[in-house]
Each structure stands twice: as structure tokens, then as C-alpha cells.
Amino acid sequence: MSDRAKRNALLSLFIALHLVVILPGFFSTQGYAEQSRDLPFSPPTRLHFVRPDRHFSLRPFIYGWNQAALDIGTYEVDRSQIYPIRFLVRGSTYTIVKGITASTHLLGVDKPGRLFLFGTDDFGRDEFSRMLYGGRISILAGWIGAAIALFTGAIVGLISGYSGRWVDSVTMRLVELFMALPWLYLLFAVRAILPLRIETTDTFILLIAVVGIIGWARPARLVRSMVLTAKERNFVLAARAMGASNFHILRKHILPQVLALLLTMAAYLIPQFILAEVTLSFLGLGIGEPVPSWGTLLAELQKYNVLVNYWWMYAPGIALVALFLIYHWASSTIQQRVGVPLT
Amino acid sequence: MKQLAVRLGQRLLLLVGVSLCTFALLSAAPGNFFDDLKLNPQISPATVSALQAQYGANRPFPERYARWVESIFRGDWGYSLSYHCPVGGLVWQRARNTLLLTAFAVLLAWMLAIPWGIAEALYKGGWVDRTGELILALLLATPDVLFALLLLLLAARTGWFPTGGMSSSDVTQLSFAQRIGDLSRHLFLPVLALALTTLPILARHVRSAMIGVLDAPFLIAARGHGIPKSRLLYRHALPVALNSLISLFGFSVGSLLSISLLVEVILSWPGLGPLVIEAVLARDIYVVVAATMFSAVCLIAGNLLADFLLYCIDPRVRTAQS
Numbered sequence: 001m002s003d004r005a006k007r008n009a010l011l012s013l014f015i016a017l018h019l020v021v022i023l024p025g026f027f028s029t030q031g032y033a034e035q036s037r038d039l040p041f042s043p044p045t046r047l048h049f050v051r052p053d054r055h056f057s058l059r060p061f062i063y064g065w066n067q068a069a070l071d072i073g074t075y076e077v078d079r080s081q082i083y084p085i086r087f088l089v090r091g092s093t094y095t096i097v098k099g100i101t102a103s104t105h106l107l108g109v110d111k112p113g114r115l116f117l118f119g120t121d122d123f124g125r126d127e128f129s130r131m132l133y134g135g136r137i138s139i140l141a142g143w144i145g146a147a148i149a150l151f152t153g154a155i156v157g158l159i160s161g162y163s164g165r166w167v168d169s170v171t172m173r174l175v176e177l178f179m180a181l182p183w184l185y186l187l188f189a190v191r192a193i194l195p196l197r198i199e200t201t202d203t204f205i206l207l208i209a210v211v212g213i214i215g216w217a218r219p220a221r222l223v224r225s226m227v228l229t230a231k232e233r234n235f236v237l238a239a240r241a242m243g244a245s246n247f248h249i250l251r252k253h254i255l256p257q258v259l260a261l262l263l264t265m266a267a268y269l270i271p272q273f274i275l276a277e278v279t280l281s282f283l284g285l286g287i288g289e290p291v292p293s294w295g296t297l298l299a300e301l302q303k304y305n306v307l308v309n310y311w312w313m314y315a316p317g318i319a320l321v322a323l324f325l326i327y328h329w330a331s332s333t334i335q336q337r338v339g340v341p342l343t
Numbered sequence: 344m345k346q347l348a349v350r351l352g353q354r355l356l357l358l359v360g361v362s363l364c365t366f367a368l369l370s371a372a373p374g375n376f377f378d379d380l381k382l383n384p385q386i387s388p389a390t391v392s393a394l395q396a397q398y399g400a401n402r403p404f405p406e407r408y409a410r411w412v413e414s415i416f417r418g419d420w421g422y423s424l425s426y427h428c429p430v431g432g433l434v435w436q437r438a439r440n441t442l443l444l445t446a447f448a449v450l451l452a453w454m455l456a457i458p459w460g461i462a463e464a465l466y467k468g469g470w471v472d473r474t475g476e477l478i479l480a481l482l483l484a485t486p487d488v489l490f491a492l493l494l495l496l497l498a499a500r501t502g503w504f505p506t507g508g509m510s511s512s513d514v515t516q517l518s519f520a521q522r523i524g525d526l527s528r529h530l531f532l533p534v535l536a537l538a539l540t541t542l543p544i545l546a547r548h549v550r551s552a553m554i555g556v557l558d559a560p561f562l563i564a565a566r567g568h569g570i571p572k573s574r575l576l577y578r579h580a581l582p583v584a585l586n587s588l589i590s591l592f593g594f595s596v597g598s599l600l601s602i603s604l605l606v607e608v609i610l611s612w613p614g615l616g617p618l619v620i621e622a623v624l625a626r627d628i629y630v631v632v633a634a635t636m637f638s639a640v641c642l643i644a645g646n647l648l649a650d651f652l653l654y655c656i657d658p659r660v661r662t663a664q665s
């Protein structure tokens with residue numbers, strides 16, 4: 001495969017992944033809190049192509065589950081009825097953006113049948129749907145957190161690098177203060193400041209805030225060092241000699257030089273911030289039930305029997321690895337293109 | 344030496360700043376330990392306010408800070424409200440275990456990373472390099488949470504390793520050598536989880552540092568003199584590449600401390616991790632402050648150690664000041 005084809009393939013994967021996460025309602029098969037209490041920990045539903053009468057069907061279909069007679073929690077395939085997979089079916093209603101609702105799902109089966117692509121958890125909730133909804137929370141937290149951190153970092157770095165003197169030394173001491181702590185300790189310390197028991201929607205905002213608060217120091221320092229060299233460039237000096245205002249110079253001449261750095265930082269920071277959200281939620285300091293995030297989904301694995309018996313509960317972990325691989329690839333590609341070292 | 348002393352002074356000032364900030368922020372936090380007591384109908388409001396007065400929770404901030412600083416010199420580091428004992432002993436007991444874990448992890452990670460990076464640099468572009476990079480990319484993309492969970496699964500499934508704790512229940516009856524064996528069996532999984540998480544970053548740095556050195560003219564000359572390859576690599580090339588790696592050492596200490604917090608919780612290692620999370624949940628702020636201070640001290644100590652090593656190893660750094 002040529003480099004170009006590889007790049008296009010990875011780029012489309014990157015976009016597809018984020019599309020799925022932006023529209024979890026459409027791609028999921030049911031809502032994240034819908035329970036099937038009669039089917040706790042049911043394994044992933046297998047898609048079949050060969051009917052019981054040995055005819056091949058192009059449209060995949062599934063069988064239902066029967067509770068095994070003796071063991072609670074083990075299931076037998078019920079071959080008496082088949083449920084063909086249908087596309088673009090009507091199902092439970094979901095919100096796309098606040099106020100806009102829809103009820104079309106990409107995949108579904110006819111009513112009594114239930115489709116659990118990645119199995120179910122202890123309440124019989126569909127792990128696949130929960131994973132998609134959880135991805136929305138985790139990835140959005142990473143994105144918005146990175147946006148906040150980069151925005152603050154850029155402004156602080158620009159001002160401190162451009163003005164120099166005491167402003168510079170004060171902000172740099174502050175940056176050092178933030179960087180004197182290992183990041184997880186910093187995360188806990190900041191989390192400890194904020195209220196403990198809150199609504200789930202507020203928790204999301206709070207998570208972003210936490211991530212944004214701890215993340216600004218590194219970008220600020222990098223931007224500052226870029227600005228220090230940028231402001232000595234000849235065209236900047238020329239602009240100043242012609243009487244351009246400070247704001248004009250910063251916006252028109254210095255910011256463009258820093259943008260490439262910010263882009264590289266973003267690709268580097270987003271996975272880290274996703275991980276920050278996952279960590280907090282994993283430890284029970286972030287998003288709470290029933291709203292899923294990848295952290296809370298992974299936290300299920302802390303229960304011994306889930307860890308050992310139900311392999312499909314690892315799905316969010318695998319999703320996390322795939323996502324990080326793509327992000328690391330993106331960040332190294334951008335870095336090679338732009339040529340800004342991140343140290 | 345003067346340089347190092349100045350650095351030391353700066354770092355100490357930084358520590359004071361860190362303490363002031365964390366202390367101020369945590370005391371400004373909404374809600375405190377006594378809020379839960381107020382909710383309890385069996386405890387009268389009078390008792391709660393008496394307790395608050397006893398622990399000085401309602402005093403102004405400067406006074407509380409001053410008291411806290413004073414308690415540091417007594418070795419107390421404040422009083423833990425949920426454990427009913429001075430924080431110093433409590434945190435130190437746990438911090439010791441965290442340090443033990445981190446020290447071994449640093450050792451293991453570097454012992455793996457150096458040969459790994461050198462092998463990759465040596466066969467740059469070959470299959471060794473490419474498969475090595477592939478594995479590193481996978482390791483880098485695997486979050487620490489997942490590593491710990493997978494290792495826990497390994498322990499649970501095979502029974503080769505204990506699934507948590509620091510010692511077996513019959514540890515008091517074992518001989519000294521058996522105790523060491525027992526401890527190392529308990530240490531293995533957490534150390535492995537930590538080392539695997541930091542390995543990719545370290546190995547990549549070793550690789551790029553070595554690639555820079557391997558093309559240098561002095562190495563070609565040395566090879567021309569017929570110096571054997573292993574000696575060439577470890578005695579001639581590595582010391583030159585070491586400079587940038589030593590600064591990385593300080594960083595690796597900090598990141599390992601972070602990761603260990605999480606790994607300890609999952610693999611039930613009795614270190615700082617579980618303690619800090621309980622303390623955050625219980626609003627036991629002195630414990631949080633002490634743990635934060637401990638982490639800052641470790642990170643700064645790691646950086647200072649790196650500075651010192653650099654000073655010892657690189658004559659340029661040593662002579663630059665005079």
C-alpha cells in the first residue's frame with residue numbers, strides 16, 4: 001500500500017470513528033439505560049447466514065436466547081425463530097442535539113428479538129450501545145478539555161512571551177508550580193476542590209473544567225518559547241517600526257506562527273485528556289450511573305466475576321486502544337509535516 | 344556545585360509554593376469533612392461545632408496554614424479526621440510501598456528500554472526496528488488501566504501470581520529468604536504494569552538518541568580501529584547518548600508516580616493510591632495535601648537527581664560554571 005493510500009485509509013477511519021461517536025443514537029441499537037433484566041451478561045449475539053433449513057440468506061439474522069434450565073446466567077440459543085437484521089429501523093427515541101430527536105437506528109431486529117452486538121452487562125443493558133454513548137462522553141471531554149487548555153495556554157503563552165519582564169516571570173513560576181506535580185496527583189487535587197456529589201450533566205462540565213485547569217501549563221510554556229523567537233523575526237520588528245499596535249502584531253504576525261504548534265499539541269493532548277476522564281470515571285470521581293463513559297464501563301471490570309468470565313466487557317478497552325493508535329498516528333503525521341518538536 | 348545549590352534552593356521555594364497553593368485550594372473547596380457529620384441525625388449540631396473548634400476547622404486561613412507548617416516540623420503533617428491519627432505516619436507507611444513499587448518499575452523499565460532502543464537504532468529500518476516500533480506503538484496506545492486489568496486477569500486465571508496485597512497471610516511464619524520471595528511475587532504484576540506503560544516512551548527516546556550518535560564520525564573511526572561491536576555500543580556510543588536520557592529520567596519518575604496511583608488501586612497494592620482516593624472522597628484534606636506534597640517532593644527529587652547525574656557524567660556541565 002502506498003503512503004498516500006495508507007494515509008487516506010487512516011484518515012477516513014479517524015473521521016468515521018468520530019462520526020459514530022457524535023451520533024451514538026443512530027448507530028446504537030438501543031438507549032444506554034434500556035434494561036433487559038431477563039438477560040444479564042448475555043454473550044454477544046452471533047450473526048448467522050445459513051438458515052436452519054440449510055438455505056443461505058444474504059441478509060444476516062440472529063436467534064433468540066433461552067435461559068438454560070439449570071444454570072442462571074448461562075444461555076442456550078433458541079433456534080425456533082429467526083430474526084433477520086433490518087437496516088434503518090424505528091426504535092427508541094434519542095436526542096441528537098438538545099431539542100432535536102429522532103428514532104431511526106442503523107441496525108435492528110423485529111420486536112421480540114433483541115440484538116446485543118457486544119453482549120450485555122449485569123442489568124441486561126446493551127454493551128455496544130453503552131460503548132457508543134460512553135465514547136461520546138469520553139471523547140467530547142477530551143476534545144473540549146483540550147480546547148480549553150490550548151486556548152488558555154495559548155493566551156497565557158502569547159502574553160507572557162510577548163510582554164516579557166515581570167509578567168513573564170510571574171506566569172512562568174505559575175507554570176512551574178503546575179508542572180511540579182505528577183499529573184494524576186494534580187488531577188486528584190483539583191478534583192478534590194470541586195463538589196463531590198452532583199448531577200450527571202454537571203459532572204460532565206466539571207470533568208472538562210478539571211481537565212482544562214490542569215492542562216494549560218504545558219501548552220503555555222511551549223507557546224511562550226515559540227513567541228520568544230517569533231517576536232525577534234525581522235518582519236515582526238518591521239511591523240512594530242511601522243507603528244503597528246501590540247494586538248495587531250500578536251494577531252497577524254505571531255499567532256500564525258504558533259498555530260502549527262497548537263495543532264500538534266491538540267493531537268497530543270486529546271488522548272491524554274480522554275485518559276484523564278477515563279481515569280476519574282473509573283475511580284468513581286467522574287460520570288456516574290446510569291450515564292456511561294468508557295471509564296465507568298471499564299470500572300465494571302473491577303468486579304472479579306466480570307473480569308474473569310465476561311470477555312465482551314473488555315470492548316471499551318479495545319476501543320480505547322484503537323482510538324489512541326489513530327491519535328498517535330495523527331499526531332506523528334502532523335509533527336512530521338509541520339516539523340515542530342514537542343519538548 | 345554552586346549551580347546545583349542554586350537549583351536546590353529554587354526547588355525548595357517551589358515546594359513552598361506548591362504547599363501554599365494546594366492548601367489554599369483545598370481549604371477553599373465547598374464542603375468539608377464535617378458536612379457528612381451534620382447530615383447524621385445522631386450527632387447533634389453542638390457536637391459538630393465542638394469538633395470543628397477542636398480541630399481548628401473554622402479558624403482563618405493563615406492561622407490554619409501556620410499550624411499546619413508547625414505540625415510538619417513535629418512530623419505530623421496535620422491530623423487525619425477519618426483515621427484519627429497524625430497524617431505523617433499514615434502517609435509515610437503507604438508512601439514507602441509506593442516508593443518500593445516505583446523504584447523497581449523505574450529499574451525494570453530502563454533495563455528493558457535501553458537494549459530495546461539500542462537494538463532498534465542499530466538495525467534502523469530493518470525488521471527488528473519495524474516490529475519493535477509496532478510493539479511500542481501498541482504498548483503506547485494501551486492505557487495503564489487496561490494493562491493493570493489484563494494483568495489482574497492473568498493472575499486470576501492462572502493463579503501464578505497473587506491478585507493483590509503485599510504479602511501472603513502466613514508471612515509472619517516465613518523465614519527471611521522466603522519473605523523476600525513472597526514480596527517479589529506480590530511485586531511482580533504491579534511493577535510489570537508500571538514498566539510496560541513507561542517502556543514505549545523511554546525506548547523511543549533511547550532509539551532516537553542512539554541514532555543521533557551512531558552516525559557520528561568518532562564512532563566510525565572507533566569501528567575502524569577494530570573495537571568490538573558490543574563494547575562500541577555500550578562503552579562508546581551509550582555514554583554520549585546518555586545526556587538527553589538522564590533528563591528523561593526525572594520525567595520517568597514523575598509519570599511512574601502518577602501511573603502507580605491507578606495501578607495500586609486496581610491491583611490492590613497498599614500504597615498511596617487507595618489512600619488518596621479515599622481521602623478525596625471523605626474530604627480528609629490533610630491526607631490529600633500530604634500525598635500531593637509527597638508526589639511533588641518525589642518529582643523534584645527525581646529532577647535533582649537527574650541534574651546531579653548530569654553534573655557527574657558530563658564534564659561540560661561541570662566546567663561551564665567556573
